Amino acid sequence: MHKRFSVGFVSKDVRRIPDATIARLPRYHRALLELAAAKTATVSSDELADLAGFNAAKVRKDLSYLGTYGTRGVGYDVDNLRRQIGRELGLTESWPVVIVGIGNLGRALATYSGFAMRGFRIAALLDADPTKSGQMVGSLPVRPSSDLATIVGTEHVAIGIIATPGVAAQDVADQLVAAGVRSILNFSPAVLNVPEGVAVRGVDLAVELQVLSYYQHHRDDLGASA
Amino acid sequence: MHKRFSVGFVSKDVRRIPDATIARLPRYHRALLELAAAKTATVSSDELADLAGFNAAKVRKDLSYLGTYGTRGVGYDVDNLRRQIGRELGLTESWPVVIVGIGNLGRALATYSGFAMRGFRIAALLDADPTKSGQMVGSLPVRPSSDLATIVGTEHVAIGIIATPGVAAQDVADQLVAAGVRSILNFSPAVLNVPEGVAVRGVDLAVELQVLSYYQHHRDDLGASA
DNA sequence: GCATGTGAATAGATTCACAGCG
DNA sequence: CGCTGTGAATCTATTCACATGC
Numbered sequence: 001m002h003k004r005f006s007v008g009f010v011s012k013d014v015r016r017i018p019d020a021t022i023a024r025l026p027r028y029h030r031a032l033l034e035l036a037a038a039k040t041a042t043v044s045s046d047e048l049a050d051l052a053g054f055n056a057a058k059v060r061k062d063l064s065y066l067g068t069y070g071t072r073g074v075g076y077d078v079d080n081l082r083r084q085i086g087r088e089l090g091l092t093e094s095w096p097v098v099i100v101g102i103g104n105l106g107r108a109l110a111t112y113s114g115f116a117m118r119g120f121r122i123a124a125l126l127d128a129d130p131t132k133s134g135q136m137v138g139s140l141p142v143r144p145s146s147d148l149a150t151i152v153g154t155e156h157v158a159i160g161i162i163a164t165p166g167v168a169a170q171d172v173a174d175q176l177v178a179a180g181v182r183s184i185l186n187f188s189p190a191v192l193n194v195p196e197g198v199a200v201r202g203v204d205l206a207v208e209l210q211v212l213s214y215y216q217h218h219r220d221d222l223g224a225s226a
Numbered sequence: 227m228h229k230r231f232s233v234g235f236v237s238k239d240v241r242r243i244p245d246a247t248i249a250r251l252p253r254y255h256r257a258l259l260e261l262a263a264a265k266t267a268t269v270s271s272d273e274l275a276d277l278a279g280f281n282a283a284k285v286r287k288d289l290s291y292l293g294t295y296g297t298r299g300v301g302y303d304v305d306n307l308r309r310q311i312g313r314e315l316g317l318t319e320s321w322p323v324v325i326v327g328i329g330n331l332g333r334a335l336a337t338y339s340g341f342a343m344r345g346f347r348i349a350a351l352l353d354a355d356p357t358k359s360g361q362m363v364g365s366l367p368v369r370p371s372s373d374l375a376t377i378v379g380t381e382h383v384a385i386g387i388i389a390t391p392g393v394a395a396q397d398v399a400d401q402l403v404a405a406g407v408r409s410i411l412n413f414s415p416a417v418l419n420v421p422e423g424v425a426v427r428g429v430d431l432a433v434e435l436q437v438l439s440y441y442q443h444h445r446d447d448l449g450a451s452a
Numbered sequence: 453g454c455a456t457g458t459g460a461a462t463a464g465a466t467t468c469a470c471a472g473c474g
Numbered sequence: 475c476g477c478t479g480t481g482a483a484t485c486t487a488t489t490c491a492c493a494t495g496c
Binding site: 244245246247281283284287297298299300 | 486487488489490491494495496
């Protein structure tokens with residue numbers, strides 16, 4: 001019913017999935033993994049909403065952007081839906097990622113089993129501090145930052161994780177971009193400047209706490225939020 | 227001390243600040259800290275937008291919800307604006323937080339200097355595994371989960387951080403809520419069920435990567451996003 | 453003159469509500 | 475019947491553009 005790409009001259013409307021929906025797809029994907037593990041064959045939008053932490057209307061609307069994968073009166077086939085979402089997210093093979101900055105946080109990320117389990121492979125660990133080189137973290141050695149370009153090239157790394165202090169972050173981002181990385185997950189509190197075409201997501205741990213602080217502080221003004 | 231809801235005719239609006247704005251306040255706050263450190267006295271919406279990673283119109287609109295703290299033709303006073311935002315966020319004194327689950331991630335969070343620097347104090351580290359009890363992480367000992375209620379009570383802990391595996395997360399959340407904690411930052415991939423009035427924010431590391439994976443995978447369909 | 457503050461306009465996301473189909 | 479799929483309605487957020495006041 002929906003064409004992927006118009007074949008003509010005009011690369012007109014490529015059925016754009018809303019950003020808000022994309023941000024939720026991973027949660028559906030994870031919920032479906034759990035359902036599959038529990039040998040559940042089908043799931044309704046209501047149940048899926050519960051498992052993923054949203055509401056049924058949102059689930060149906062979100063899934064409708066991917067295509068028509070449900071069966072009226074029945075629900076969605078767990079395996080098929082998971083496969084479709086995984087394909088949309090590009091999880092059909094595991095992306096190699098590098099982690100730059102092997103401090104406490106970098107070490108934790110390096111050994112986080114959730115990455116491997118959900119479509120990602122740690123290709124290398126890098127740190128600018130030469131005294132860390134060779135040190136083992138999990139099953140990987142720490143390598144000097146100067147190896148970055150080589151590693152990205154040979155391992156076809158597409159995603160870089162920055163776990164350095166804020167002051168080093170822009171520098172690392174520049175190096176990643178120069179090496180060809182076009183997706184960056186930034187755990188430093190710094191705001192990164194990157195050229196057009198490079199995607200950046202930031203997770204600032206203190207920001208999350210400060211937002212909670214706001215709701216805690218204003219608790220009585222109005223109800224809490226999720 | 228504070229009224230719950232006005233019962234009379236005039237349930238006049240308590241000037242609600244939009245959620246989207248609240249989520250950005252911490253970034254302004256941090257940018258202003260940097261400006262203050264650099265001895266900058268005033269800042270325009272344009273400059274602040276640059277530093278925080280947004281645009282000028284958004285900055286002005288956001289700040290207008292807090293009050294009228296700028297001077298036309300000049301800009302915002304850095305110190306005053308920082309103080310106002312800090313007050314709105316409830317950062318006037320440092321909130322005590324507990325971290326539950328002292329694995330690799332919990333350890334990294336426990337030693338993350340950004341928390342202390344931005345308004346939070348780690349009151350205690352807790353882990354269900356009794357063999358970890360007494361172990362020192364940074365300057366704090368790991369304590370058994372059974373101490374949770376006592377600690378929350380005596381230290382007036384308002385915010386709990388969950389850094390356990392997914393399977394344990396709901397359990398820990400229940401304990402935190404029972405102990406009186408009403409704000410939770412959840413680093414596990416689990417979806418938490420909490421009673422009305424408890425605020426939860428979740429950071430799922432794999433979700434962030436999967437969202438990047440989507441944009442990486444669809445790079446050619448359309449430009450990247452921030 | 454210059455940058456804020458803000459209504460009005462636009463864009464985006466969520467929710468409603470029900471037709472459509474197994 | 476039950477549950478999906480989806481237009482229409484609503485709500486929320488962003489951006490525009492300019493009057494306002496230092």
